[in-house]
Amino acid sequence: MNCIILISSPGAGKGTVSQYIKDNYNIDHISTGNLLRKKSETSKEIKDVLDKGLFVDDNTLINVLEERLKKQKNDFILDGTPRKLSQFSLLEDLFKKYNINIKRVIFIDINFMIALKRIMKRKVCENCNIVYNTNINRCPKCNNILVRRSDDKVFLYIKRYLLFKKTIRKIIYHYKDKLSVIYNNKDLNYLYKEIDSLIKGDD
């Protein structure tokens, strides 16, 4: 079974890329962020950590991921892990146990100013809690008037971006032999073409 590890700078469009791969190729999507959020419904320990905006410890993360991988039969994209150096060996042991091969590591990057401009243009429906990137003024679902993201969201984004850039170097270096970089600085068509040439180039 093959795995593509997806790493993305904050705001570089990880959600868009994983959705596109899922829709167009026979590859599942496993997000450890989503797994943890789901798990937090039944685990108070995990809920407390997530509510504080912190990361769970490595063992908890790997256990939650293993629970999911036990059921996995198809090739898949993994997003959200590894995030720290301490997770490399745990992840490698886990993959060995389930006979999973890391086929490729895709790093989606974006120019900081382009990302910031996109974030500032985003509008949100406070009723449905959905974020929109388009120029519409009302929520297509509930017709509520959309509002711009607040300044603290923008500030939080800048903080996240800088922290990410500090930690990502070592992760990328670790996977340098399998690494491909996609820059999401242009439009969606360009992004999709890049993904296609990457994934088709695999076969």
Ligand SMILES: [Zn+2]
């Ligand atoms: Zn709405």
